[in-house]
Amino acid sequence: MKNTGTLSVKNVSKKFCVHDNEIHVLDNINLAVKAGEFISIIGLSGCGKTTLLRLIVGLESDYEGDILLDGRKLNGPSLDRGIVFQDHRLFPWLTVEKNVGLGIVGKSETEKKEIISSHIELVGLKGFEKSYPYQLSGGMSQRAAIARSLVNQPEILLLDEPLGALDALTRMYMHQELERIWKKENITMIMVTHDVEEALYLSDKIVVMSARPGKLQKIIPVPLARPRDRASVEFAEMKEKVLEEFMLHTEHNFTYTI
Ligand SMILES: Nc1ncnc2c1ncn2[C@@H]1O[C@H](COP(=O)(O)OP(=O)(O)OP(=O)(O)O)[C@@H](O)[C@H]1O
Ligand SMILES: [Mg+2]
Incomplete structure (x- = not known):
């Protein structure tokens, strides 16, 4: 524990x-x-x-x-501390990977890529990295929001x-x-x-x-x-x-x- x-x-x-x-x-x-x-x-x-x-x-x-x-x-x-709201609050003009990676702080570009990819995989969105929010279902959008909230490893x-x-x-x-x-x-x-x-x-x-x-x-x-x-x-x-x-x-x- x-x-x-x-x-x-x-x-x-x-x-x-x-x-x-x-x-x-x-x-x-x-x-x-x-x-x-x-x-x-x-x-x-x-x-x-x-x-x-x-x-x-x-x-x-x-x-x-x-x-x-x-x-x-x-x-x-x-x-x-991370937070996920009822509405996903993804930026419509950014792809899933850009939305997920937007808030990553203090990492090199290589580390960033690795963090984005592992979190997209964690929430089951592999293959949708380049999709825009309008191309996702409600559940997929919430998954992306969850990935985004976890990238900085909150407590x-x-x-x-x-x-x-x-x-x-x-x-x-x-x-x-x-x-x-x-x-x-x-x-x-x-x-x-x-x-x-x-x-x-x-x-x-x-x-x-x-x-x-x-x-x-x-x-x-x-x-x-x-x-x-x-x-x-x-x-x-x-x-x-x-x-x-x-x-x-x-x-x-x-x-x-x-
Ligand atoms: N920024 C604010 N300024 C003034 N009043 C606010 C503000 N935020 C919330 N309130 C008031 O505080 C009360 C509680 O709001 P809150 O959003 O925390 O409720 P909630 O339990 O989350 O409700 P719901 O289940 O509908 O989401 C409400 O009466 C609301 O009008
Ligand atoms: Mg509420």
Whole structure:
């Protein structure tokens, strides 16, 4: 097991000011993520999930509390943290290999070529190096975005609903692919998702957040053996447990079936 990529979120609160109104988005979040863990965060729309990822990646610095990576307090963005968004954000005028290689820092041209080629292979896009984003499917574009986020070998990869725009079958396939990449890279991953099955398939722990101001409501360990069987009784039981927790503090009157 790797010993770098430990994240510690301590007493983190965040407020935004919009038209003289203060919006309290995150309320005293405490979260400890071990090196190499896969964590999913679920919660209602607007509860502050993306905001929390933005704080961790360093895109927002105005907040209360501390965020530490391997014991070091974070201070702005750095190569030790990568992020993948819901939309792939590839540059349309660049090929896959140019998009993937764009952010590589401090390497010679030969090393760059090697890094680009190994990461394109890692995400299963070999043969599409010269393709432009418009020539890729949604799943392929997200693979390219994942490759781009890994080229500088971050300690932590943050994923904000990375598969949200894909159809259900492609998503299931991408779950296997994400698990494979996570194992191969031996990296800490924190993923925001609205999909409880996705969270259950991939995560060591699921973090349930309450509605805004987002509080950490519960951390649910997922002790199922990998690769996980979505059709198993244990999987269905875990799904029920997570959904029950999720519904507990929502004002919405959801009904659900398993
Ligand atoms: N830059 C900003 N300025 C002002 N308010 C913001 C800003 N970013 C986010 N917010 C507000 O913070 C709250 C949380 O937003 P956030 O995007 O973190 O939610 P979320 O949990 O990711 O929602 P979703 O599931 O819909 O993506 C929302 O009320 C949003 O309007
Ligand atoms: Mg969001």
